[in-house]
Amino acid sequence: METMTAPAGMELVYRRPSTLVDTPMHYCPGCSHGVVHRLIMEVVEETGIQEKTIGVAPVGCSVFAYNYLDVDMQEAPHGRATAVATGIKRVHPDKIVFTYQGDGDLAAIGTGETIHTVNRGESIVVVFINNAIYGMTGGQMAPTTLLGMVTSTTPFGREQPVMGYPLKITELIAHLPGAYFVTRQAVHTTAHVRKAKKALQAAFEYQGHNKGTCFLEFVSNCPSGWKMTPLEANDWLEKNMLPMYPLGDLKVPGRN
Amino acid sequence: MSHKPEQPRLMKGNEALAESALRAGIHAYFGYPITPQSEILEYLTEHGRQYGCVVLQAESEIAAINMIYGAGGAGGRVMTSSSSPGISLMQEGLSYMACAEIPCLVVNVNRGGPGLGTIQPAQGDYFQATKGGGHGDYRLIVLAPSSVQEMADFVFEGFRLAEKYRNPAFILTDGALGQMMEKVILPPAGSLPHPEKPWATVGKPKHRERNILTSLHIESEKMEKVNHRLQEKYTALQREARHEAFQTDDAEVLLVAYGLSARICQKAMELAREKGIRAGVLRPITLYPFPSKAVAGAAEQASNVLVVELNSGQMIEDVKLAVNGRRPVHFKGRMGGIIISPEEVLAEIEHIVEHTQVEHV
Numbered sequence: 001m002e003t004m005t006a007p008a009g010m011e012l013v014y015r016r017p018s019t020l021v022d023t024p025m026h027y028c029p030g031c032s033h034g035v036v037h038r039l040i041m042e043v044v045e046e047t048g049i050q051e052k053t054i055g056v057a058p059v060g061c062s063v064f065a066y067n068y069l070d071v072d073m074q075e076a077p078h079g080r081a082t083a084v085a086t087g088i089k090r091v092h093p094d095k096i097v098f099t100y101q102g103d104g105d106l107a108a109i110g111t112g113e114t115i116h117t118v119n120r121g122e123s124i125v126v127v128f129i130n131n132a133i134y135g136m137t138g139g140q141m142a143p144t145t146l147l148g149m150v151t152s153t154t155p156f157g158r159e160q161p162v163m164g165y166p167l168k169i170t171e172l173i174a175h176l177p178g179a180y181f182v183t184r185q186a187v188h189t190t191a192h193v194r195k196a197k198k199a200l201q202a203a204f205e206y207q208g209h210n211k212g213t214c215f216l217e218f219v220s221n222c223p224s225g226w227k228m229t230p231l232e233a234n235d236w237l238e239k240n241m242l243p244m245y246p247l248g249d250l251k252v253p254g255r256n
Numbered sequence: 257m258s259h260k261p262e263q264p265r266l267m268k269g270n271e272a273l274a275e276s277a278l279r280a281g282i283h284a285y286f287g288y289p290i291t292p293q294s295e296i297l298e299y300l301t302e303h304g305r306q307y308g309c310v311v312l313q314a315e316s317e318i319a320a321i322n323m324i325y326g327a328g329g330a331g332g333r334v335m336t337s338s339s340s341p342g343i344s345l346m347q348e349g350l351s352y353m354a355c356a357e358i359p360c361l362v363v364n365v366n367r368g369g370p371g372l373g374t375i376q377p378a379q380g381d382y383f384q385a386t387k388g389g390g391h392g393d394y395r396l397i398v399l400a401p402s403s404v405q406e407m408a409d410f411v412f413e414g415f416r417l418a419e420k421y422r423n424p425a426f427i428l429t430d431g432a433l434g435q436m437m438e439k440v441i442l443p444p445a446g447s448l449p450h451p452e453k454p455w456a457t458v459g460k461p462k463h464r465e466r467n468i469l470t471s472l473h474i475e476s477e478k479m480e481k482v483n484h485r486l487q488e489k490y491t492a493l494q495r496e497a498r499h500e501a502f503q504t505d506d507a508e509v510l511l512v513a514y515g516l517s518a519r520i521c522q523k524a525m526e527l528a529r530e531k532g533i534r535a536g537v538l539r540p541i542t543l544y545p546f547p548s549k550a551v552a553g554a555a556e557q558a559s560n561v562l563v564v565e566l567n568s569g570q571m572i573e574d575v576k577l578a579v580n581g582r583r584p585v586h587f588k589g590r591m592g593g594i595i596i597s598p599e600e601v602l603a604e605i606e607h608i609v610e611h612t613q614v615e616h617v
Contacts, residue, residue: 050459050460050462051459051460051461051462052459053459053460054330054457054458054459056326063472064472066466066468066470070460070466071459071460071466072457072458072459072460072466072467072468073457073466073467073468073469073470074325074326074329074330074356074457074468074469074470075356075468075469075470075471075472076322076325076326076352077322077325077348077349077352080318080319080322080325080349083314083318083319083320083322083323083325083326084322084323084325084326084329085326086312086319086323086326087284087286087322087323087324087325087326087327087328087329087330087332087334088326088327088329088330088457089326090284090310090312090323090327091283091284091310091327091330091331091332091334092330092458092459095458095459112315112316112318112319113315113318113319113322116314116315116319
């Protein structure tokens with residue numbers, strides 16, 4: 001991996017972490033995935049754990065995460081990331097294992113695996129990207145889609161009598177004794193990005209305690225799926241997503 | 257390691273298989289209870305610890321097969337087992353593993369179906385096991401034991417083949433072989449070497465490229481290349497086809513049967529020979545690759561072929577392909593968990609012989 005240097009007389013203040021592959025990402029402009037990918041890989045680089053980190057990317061927009069994250073990775077069937085991660089972690093208890101899942105993957109088709117993995121207290125990091133929509137398949141309703149929100153399968157807005165309520169799975173997870181660290185973050189402003197990175201640093205450090213699952217939700221945008229510009233999407237996220245999915249720690253070691 | 261010869265033990269098929277798995281040095285087993293194979297999970301939870309084997313009761317067969325995918329992908333020697341409805345739930349994971357080329361061993365203690373069916377023995381899952389089972393063009397390596405001894409031995413053989421070809425291996429057995437007790441000499445622990453797995457996801461050292469295990473190749477040209485590679489592997493696998501023949505050299509009626517049915521056919525063969533009918537039995541040991549040449553060769557000098565299965569006629573399609581119209585291929589089967597008796601098979605043999613003689617008049 002080449003190291004980046006600043007031109008003479010200039011200070012290098014921003015660079016790609018060496019743990020992130022030098023290639024264009026397929027994500028849409030303004031999408032949160034790229035930011036969260038980068039944050040994870042900054043933590044992996046800064047804590048020197050690249051050689052013992054194994055990632056799991058399941059089906060969804062992030063299915064190609066292994067193209068960008070320079071660590072050993074397995075691609076899992078839709079919803080099964082935490083089961084795959086359980087298998088890896090159980091045969092390599094000394095390694096750092098994380099999953100990177102979207103809302104459809106983690107909170108719809110994979111709800112069973114998600115809950116049972118956390119309930120067993122598997123010492124893995126679960127990164128949960130909640131953008132309230134199925135991005136990969138073209139903007140269908142997700143379990144976390146807000147009431148009234150228009151998607152390609154809720155053309156009249158999500159109606160509770162037909163489609164039920166948005167699933168606050170992170171609150172559910174926080175109730176499980178196997179959950180060690182549960183937090184909800186966002187990356188739509190620089191201040192939020194800084195906080196999100198701190199949460200990721202904590203999660204990867206906590207994994208070494210072997211005391212349970214670290215679960216991080218990132219309330220994210222989907223400008224393409226939401227049919228908004230990136231700026232509109234971030235504004236909409238602030239006004240509509242955050243009241244339903246309030247940011248902050250739900251469970252912190254030693255505090256709850 | 258002690259080289260004291262093993263004493264024969266009286267064991268249930270499921271338990272012999274489970275003990276053999278521990279001796280084969282499995283790192284992990286993930287499973288879910290279902291009759292008639294729960295003894296495998298129970299035995300391993302009790303005895304796995306002393307071998308340092310991870311044994312985990314998963315929340316579903318879907319989770320179990322994906323734990324196998326993770327642990328096997330991470331380089332472990334891994335196994336799961338289930339029975340028919342549970343094996344159906346594992347098909348998605350098996351398809352992914354076949355494409356990502358993860359070696360593992362999956363055991364199906366077949367019960368009667370379709371649906372929830374019955375807990376009694378059957379062979380109705382032949383198509384599912386040998387033709388792919390899940391989506392896409394792939395094959396599993398399928399071994400069919402017909403004794404408790406083979407329940408133990410084929411664990412070693414399954415892992416040897418799975419690791420040699422980087423492909424999931426499958427033991428297709430049934431509720432009778434899983435539950436019956438027989439004398440067995442267990443293979444010695446530690447006698448199956450662990451091959452290098454440079455492709456495994458174990459963490460990327462500084463100077464190697466990252467290992468990626470995936471079944472996603474979104475560009476059609478790449479996906480076709482992957483398919484070609486898999487098909488080449490399945491072609492190479494054909495050399496591993498195995499069978500066992502009993503008195504086929506002079507057989508006028510060639511019985512073809514696998515697993516439990518093959519044992520029943522051996523008895524029927526003896527009864528037929530007592531009556532002066534020259535019957536023989538060919539037992540495919542590998543159901544995939546199917547021993548087509550052996551079947552064709554044995555059928556060549558017989559006047560009739562009779563396939564006996566505990567289903568409505570599944571392996572008969574492979575037998576017919578092998579025989580290729582050169583001999584009449586008949587079928588006798590029972591379904592729903594009923595085990596066919598040697599007398600029923602004998603009656604069918606007699607019927608065939610009688611019918612053939614009438615035709616010749």
